[in-house]
Amino acid sequence: MASAANAMHTKTAGRQGLATLGVALLLAVAGYCALFVAPTEATMGLIQRIFYFHVPFGWTAFVAFFISFISSIAYLRSRAPRWDWLAVSSAEVGVPFVTVLLVTGPIWAHPVWGIWWTWDARLTSTFVLWVLYVCYLLLRTLIDEPERRAVVSAVFGIFAAFDVPLVYFSIWFFRTQHPQPVLGAGGSLDPRMLDVLLLCWAATLALLALLLPQRYRLEALRWEVERLRSGGESHLQDELSPLNKVRSI
Amino acid sequence: MALARPIGILLAKELRTEFRTRELLVSTLVFVLIVLVLFSFTFDPTTTEARRFGPGLLWLALLFAGSLMLHPSFTREQSNDTLVALRLAPIEPVSILAAKILANFCFLLVAELVLLPVFAALYNLRILPVLGRLVAVLVLGTLALSIVGTVFAAISSQARMRELLLPLLLLPLLTPALVASAEATAGLFEDPPALAPVWVGVLAAFDTIFLTVTWLFGEYLLEE
Numbered sequence: 001m002a003s004a005a006n007a008m009h010t011k012t013a014g015r016q017g018l019a020t021l022g023v024a025l026l027l028a029v030a031g032y033c034a035l036f037v038a039p040t041e042a043t044m045g046l047i048q049r050i051f052y053f054h055v056p057f058g059w060t061a062f063v064a065f066f067i068s069f070i071s072s073i074a075y076l077r078s079r080a081p082r083w084d085w086l087a088v089s090s091a092e093v094g095v096p097f098v099t100v101l102l103v104t105g106p107i108w109a110h111p112v113w114g115i116w117w118t119w120d121a122r123l124t125s126t127f128v129l130w131v132l133y134v135c136y137l138l139l140r141t142l143i144d145e146p147e148r149r150a151v152v153s154a155v156f157g158i159f160a161a162f163d164v165p166l167v168y169f170s171i172w173f174f175r176t177q178h179p180q181p182v183l184g185a186g187g188s189l190d191p192r193m194l195d196v197l198l199l200c201w202a203a204t205l206a207l208l209a210l211l212l213p214q215r216y217r218l219e220a221l222r223w224e225v226e227r228l229r230s231g232g233e234s235h236l237q238d239e240l241s242p243l244n245k246v247r248s249i
Numbered sequence: 250m251a252l253a254r255p256i257g258i259l260l261a262k263e264l265r266t267e268f269r270t271r272e273l274l275v276s277t278l279v280f281v282l283i284v285l286v287l288f289s290f291t292f293d294p295t296t297t298e299a300r301r302f303g304p305g306l307l308w309l310a311l312l313f314a315g316s317l318m319l320h321p322s323f324t325r326e327q328s329n330d331t332l333v334a335l336r337l338a339p340i341e342p343v344s345i346l347a348a349k350i351l352a353n354f355c356f357l358l359v360a361e362l363v364l365l366p367v368f369a370a371l372y373n374l375r376i377l378p379v380l381g382r383l384v385a386v387l388v389l390g391t392l393a394l395s396i397v398g399t400v401f402a403a404i405s406s407q408a409r410m411r412e413l414l415l416p417l418l419l420l421p422l423l424t425p426a427l428v429a430s431a432e433a434t435a436g437l438f439e440d441p442p443a444l445a446p447v448w449v450g451v452l453a454a455f456d457t458i459f460l461t462v463t464w465l466f467g468e469y470l471l472e473e
Contacts, residue, residue, distance in 0.1 A: 076469050124424070131421040139418065142408035151469050152404050156418065158466055159397070162458055163422050170425035170451050 016214075023203075023210045030196075030203035038196040050108045056201040057100040058126070060208050064094030065133065067212075069161040072154035081223055084150035087157060088140060089215035091133050093208060098130045121172040128167045132160040146226055252347070255340035259348030266325070267356060273321060277314045277360040282367060284310035289371045296373055303372035304434030307364075308427055312394065315357065316416035319398040322349050323406035333473065342468035346399065350463070354395040361387050379437040382444045386437070389452040390430030396459045397422055403470040426455050 034052030041048035067090040075083035105123065106116040117123065136157055143149035189197070267273055288306045292298070326332040335345050365383075369376045376383060398419055405414040433448035 076466060128421050128424050135418050135421065139404070139408060139414065142410055142414060144409075148407055151472065152407055155400070155466050155470055156404055158462060159400070159422060159459070162462055163425065166425040166451070166455055166458065169454075170428045173447050173451075 019210055023206045026203045026206050030200045033196045033199055038193050039190055044112055047108060047111050050104050052196055052200045054101060054104040054108060055197060056204040057097050059201055060204040061094045061097035061101060064090045064097060064208055065161065068094065068157055072157040075150060075154045081150065084154065085216050085219040085223065087154060089212055089219055091136055091157065093211045093215055095130065095133050095137065098126065101126060102130060119171065121168050124171045125164055125168040129164050132163065136160060146223060252341055252344050255344040256348050259345060260351050263348055263352030264355065267352065273318050273356050274360055277318050277357065278363060280314045280317065281310045281360065281364055284313065285368060285371055299372040299374065300438040301435060303374060304438065305431040307368055308390065308431045308434065311361065312420065312423060312427055315394045315398045316419045319353055319402045320405060320411060320415050322353060322399055323402045324411065327406060332471065336471060342471045343464055345471060346463060346467045350395050350399045353399050354392055357391045357395060358387065361391065374438050379442045383434065383437055386430055386433045389449065389456060390426060392456045393426035393452060394423065396456065396463060400463055400467055400470065425451060
């Protein structure tokens with residue numbers, strides 16, 4: 001039995017290692033293409049290459065938060081714990097992705113716009129999005145009972161998801177400095193730039209696909225530990241209770 | 250409407266509880282007053298500055314007040330487990346939330362109406378010519394604050410560190426409402442006064458969206 005479980009474990013670990021290697025390789029190729037293959041932009045020069053990290057991480061983060069939003073609704077409707085695991089995993093993986101977006105943004109903005117930060121629609125709504133999901137994760141640490149935590153944080157997650165477009169539109173009426181979207185909306189992008197951009201997006205999506213299931217498994221295990229611990233304690237008390245001692249004698 | 254009667258009864262109960270102690274009303278009044286006075290003599294604004302920044306400060310003060318004062322609406326029910334009794338009643342759970350939202354809306358609006366002349370005096374603003382439009386903005390903005398504030402009070406009452414948690418959850422989420430109500434109010438003090446339909450639209454959209462979300466998902470917060 002034990003050796004079979006061990007063999008199974010080694011097999012999963014091996015597959016996991018292979019997937020990690022594949023994603024690392026894909027990210028390296030994407031990074032190489034962004035730095036050396038894509039043509040240099042005419043006015044902004046080399047600094048524009050940060051675009052190939054900035055935009056894909058942003059798009060992928062929005063995919064992650066969208067998964068979290070849908071899972072929150074699915075949890076409230078079905079009450080299956082797996083939806084809660086998916087909601088928290090995608091939110092927690094999404095936060096560092098948005099952090100990359102918020103860090104690479106100013107690095108790119110400073111030489112090009114002359115400022116690090118401005119309260120523009122996209123910047124503000126991304127910042128509020130980041131704050132809201134950090135609060136979401138904080139809220140989860142402050143509720144101990146797993147089912148309460150799942151319900152309450154799902155409701156908060158739904159409120160947060162509806163808030164982000166409202167932030168966007170309310171700031172949009174001020175003024176917007178951020179460039180308009182490059183895809184759709186009549187944007188023009190060199191085909192080679194587009195290819196590299198899509199390759200970089202594929203690489204970040206692969207990173208998400210690598211991290212998300214791991215975080216999901218961790219949450220599932222944590223749930224199991226919490227369940228065992230709450231059951232386990234009462235079990236322990238049974239053994240220590242005076243009545244049991246008398247019985248054993 | 251099957252909801253109207255339970256909401257009316259629960260609203261009367263909320264108002265009665267509040268007017269026995271008046272703690273929410275008085276603390277909101279005093280808090281906003283202190284903040285407005287402090288802002289006023291820290292910056293000592295000229296008339297143009299007061300016109301530009303006064304409305305933003307007023308809304309910021311109201312927002313802080315809301316995030317500090319709204320949590321009793323659920324913690325008050327916890328001390329005697331009265332929420333359990335409310336849930337046992339044969340009514341739609343969402344009517345409990347709706348009554349609390351309406352009650353908080355009334356308290357905040359009464360506080361604002363008392364504060365308005367003080368605000369006008371401190372910041373040297375003429376409110377009488379624009380009173381009707383100003384009240385409309387106050388109603389929409391306060392509704393936004395009380396919807397999200399009450400729902401998040403229900404959320405934070407179930408967590409540890411609840412007094413600290415409510416402002417953390419509430420303030421970022423209210424960003425669009427803050428921007429819209431501050432800009433709409435500032436427009437009223439410009440020369441000539443103008444109420445931008447855009448900001449009224451943003452506030453109305455905010456209220457509608459979050460009322461709907463509360464109606465759809467709010468009842469889950471009241472389960473045991």
